[in-house]
Amino acid sequence: MFEKEIGWKFDNTYSNLSQSMLSKLNPTPVKTPELVLFNHNLSKEIDLDFSKVSNKELALIFSGNQLPKGSESIAQAYAGHQFGHFTILGDGRALMIGEHVAKNNNRYDIQFKGSGKTPYSRNADGRAALGPMLREYIISESMHHLGIPTTRSLAVTKTGENVIRESILKGAILTRVASSHIRVGTFQYALISKNKDDLKNLFDYTLKRHYPKIRKSENPAKDLLKVVLEKQIDLICNWMRVGFIHGVMNTDNMTISGETIDYGPCAFMDKYNPATVFSSIDHQGRYSYFNQPRIALWNLEKFAEALLPLIHNDSKEGIKLAKEVLKEFPEKYEKKSLEMMKKKLGIVGDDPKDKQLISELLLWMLQNKADYTNTFCYLMGEYRKKKEIYNETQFILWKIKWEERIKKNENSQENSLKIMRKVNPLIIPRNHLVEEALNFATESDDLHKVRELIKVLQNPYDRSLTNSPYQSTPSSEENYVTYCGT
Ligand code: AMP
Numbered sequence: 001m002f003e004k005e006i007g008w009k010f011d012n013t014y015s016n017l018s019q020s021m022l023s024k025l026n027p028t029p030v031k032t033p034e035l036v037l038f039n040h041n042l043s044k045e046i047d048l049d050f051s052k053v054s055n056k057e058l059a060l061i062f063s064g065n066q067l068p069k070g071s072e073s074i075a076q077a078y079a080g081h082q083f084g085h086f087t088i089l090g091d092g093r094a095l096m097i098g099e100h101v102a103k104n105n106n107r108y109d110i111q112f113k114g115s116g117k118t119p120y121s122r123n124a125d126g127r128a129a130l131g132p133m134l135r136e137y138i139i140s141e142s143m144h145h146l147g148i149p150t151t152r153s154l155a156v157t158k159t160g161e162n163v164i165r166e167s168i169l170k171g172a173i174l175t176r177v178a179s180s181h182i183r184v185g186t187f188q189y190a191l192i193s194k195n196k197d198d199l200k201n202l203f204d205y206t207l208k209r210h211y212p213k214i215r216k217s218e219n220p221a222k223d224l225l226k227v228v229l230e231k232q233i234d235l236i237c238n239w240m241r242v243g244f245i246h247g248v249m250n251t252d253n254m255t256i257s258g259e260t261i262d263y264g265p266c267a268f269m270d271k272y273n274p275a276t277v278f279s280s281i282d283h284q285g286r287y288s289y290f291n292q293p294r295i296a297l298w299n300l301e302k303f304a305e306a307l308l309p310l311i312h313n314d315s316k317e318g319i320k321l322a323k324e325v326l327k328e329f330p331e332k333y334e335k336k337s338l339e340m341m342k343k344k345l346g347i348v349g350d351d352p353k354d355k356q357l358i359s360e361l362l363l364w365m366l367q368n369k370a371d372y373t374n375t376f377c378y379l380m381g382e383y384r385k386k387k388e389i390y391n392e393t394q395f396i397l398w399k400i401k402w403e404e405r406i407k408k409n410e411n412s413q414e415n416s417l418k419i420m421r422k423v424n425p426l427i428i429p430r431n432h433l434v435e436e437a438l439n440f441a442t443e444s445d446d447l448h449k450v451r452e453l454i455k456v457l458q459n460p461y462d463r464s465l466t467n468s469p470y471q472s473t474p475s476s477e478e479n480y481v482t483y484c485g486t
């Protein structure tokens with residue numbers, strides 16, 4: 001193996017935390033590993049060079065059958081509120097094989113998902129199916145190219161083994177790259193750990209790794225809550241901008257780094273409807289499109305609870321200080337969200353009627369079942385299909401008001417278009433296209449549609465894609481659901 005040429009530089013600092021926070025173990029070898037997808041662009045970005053490595057050898061590495069030198073694989077312990085209920089969890093089917101340090105000193109967790117049972121597997125098999133792993137690859141790469149912080153996907157490898165879900169499926173392992181896997185749930189776990197130092201050690205570790213600037217501040221724990229709150233507001237605004245619905249915003253699926261993580265029953269909304277949910281088990285609409293900011297705040301409250309002992313010795317005083325931070329969420333979110341929507345419409349400066357203008361468009365979209373992404377494309381002149389709904393009087397009247405608004409603040413239509421083109425994607429991973437590509441891959445071992453889709457998703461703002469089939473809406477997505485059993 002060309003260990004030196006590849007350029008792995010492992011420095012596994014997370015394992016230095018107390019042993020109660022993790023379990024050291026190796027991936028369970030798989031029967032016949034076969035490489036399905038490999039992200040050469042990403043490997044270059046993190047200074048890894050696999051150009052001299054054959055696909056067969058790549059499959060050995062990215063199935064966990066042959067770990068690279070310097071890696072020390074661990075499963076991380078964490079807890080989490082799942083649909084509001086507290087549970088002890090941990091990597092039940094994932095192993096971090098190490099932290100790779102790139103030339104610019106950026107540190108990346110390299111994690112296998114589907115690599116076998118761990119002490120945190122509970123009654124599950126520790127494995128993953130091909131379809132959902134390809135899906136995570138497609139959607140996470142799309143998120144990255146949409147300009148949204150996210151974990152990345154380096155490889156998908158088939159295991160040659162079956163996994164049993166509702167039916168028998170092909171097994172696979174996804175290699176995930178993240179700036180870390182520290183979650184709100186990791187702090188919740190450390191808080192209740194028998195080892196009293198775990199919380200403080202995790203806290204120090206997190207600051208050093210992600211937010212070194214606040215280590216010297218007056219109250220670093222309060223400031224950590226503040227920066228994470230800001231990161232999460234930015235993240236959720238980005239999700240709302242592109243119509244992304246995470247689907248399982250449990251506290252174990254919220255990172256401290258602010259990256260989107262855990263692509264389970266997530267999907268992009270086609271027709272605008274704030275109540276949209278995709279997850280088959282989300283009967284109450286807890287994780288609907290519209291609820292995402294509220295849930296982010298709920299999760300941050302859980303994060304604050306875990307940080308309380310570090311914010312102040314006196315719990316009452318700690319609660320007071322944490323509340324000071326949390327109470328800023330609604331206003332901060334509103335402000336950022338308004339800015340984001342104004343950009344989507346190319347609006348510059350402030351006008352008391354801006355909010356109303358935005359609400360009127362959203363209401364019209366809801367009432368007319370308009371496609372969220374394509375409506376903004378239509379306004380940019382990047383969706384030219386003859387769509388009856390855009391000839392509708394109410395829409396035309398709204399459009400006149402919008403055009404008048406754009407002219408204000410010494411703004412020009414050209415400038416507005418420039419702003420809009422940066423934030424309104426032409427291409428999103430539409431459910432019907434993702435499903436079609438996945439069906440080819442899982443049913444016929446034919447990856448060409450998956451590859452094609454990944455390619456176009458790399459340039460979501462590219463105007464040459466106007467009127468491409470990738471802008472097409474599904475004939476009916478009324479009952480589109482995604483499943484947790486991944
Ligand atoms: P998720 O819903 O993907 O965030 O997963 C919630 C928890 O269930 C995590 O601790 C996972 O590691 C665990 N988990 C999910 N699927 C499996 C599986 N097939 N085997 C073991 N653990 C799993």
Ligand code: MG
Binds near residue numbers: 252253
């Ligand atoms: Mg998870």
